Amino acid sequence: MRLPDLPAPAAAVSARIRDLIARYVPALASHREPGLAAKRAGWLPVSFQLGGIFVLHPDGTVALLPFDPPYRVQPEDTPQWHLLARVHAARLYPELTDLLPVRTADAESCKGCGGAGQLQVGSAAVDCFVCVGLGWLEPD
Numbered sequence: 001m002r003l004p005d006l007p008a009p010a011a012a013v014s015a016r017i018r019d020l021i022a023r024y025v026p027a028l029a030s031h032r033e034p035g036l037a038a039k040r041a042g043w044l045p046v047s048f049q050l051g052g053i054f055v056l057h058p059d060g061t062v063a064l065l066p067f068d069p070p071y072r073v074q075p076e077d078t079p080q081w082h083l084l085a086r087v088h089a090a091r092l093y094p095e096l097t098d099l100l101p102v103r104t105a106d107a108e109s110c111k112g113c114g115g116a117g118q119l120q121v122g123s124a125a126v127d128c129f130v131c132v133g134l135g136w137l138e139p140d
């Protein structure tokens, strides 16, 4: 089983991302400066990680923006992180649900999480490390 491919977003979805960037206001004071730096550079913050913020470009590209100055967007090449960023983008912004890959007829529910995409660890829900929060996988 493997993670699905991630096609480039449709023009309408890219337009929604650009609109969200224009309206973006950092929700957390602790992320104000890097969040505003992302906005100025044309990226939408979508996922807060230990090392920084995964940011999404209107063309579907995912990058990492460190929490610390000078807040330069760094390319991110790991496919799992691209999927995680899209899953988190769809959770944060329901109008970006079209960023998620479409489940094919051959896809199977993830055995790691039973198809939920998340696991309960104590009182916290964490993303499944097998399907990266999607809940299903494609056949090899």
Ligand SMILES: [Zn+2]
Pocket: 110, 111, 112, 113, 114, 115, 116, 117, 118, 128, 129, 130, 131, 132, 133, 134, 135, 136
């Ligand atoms: Zn899973």
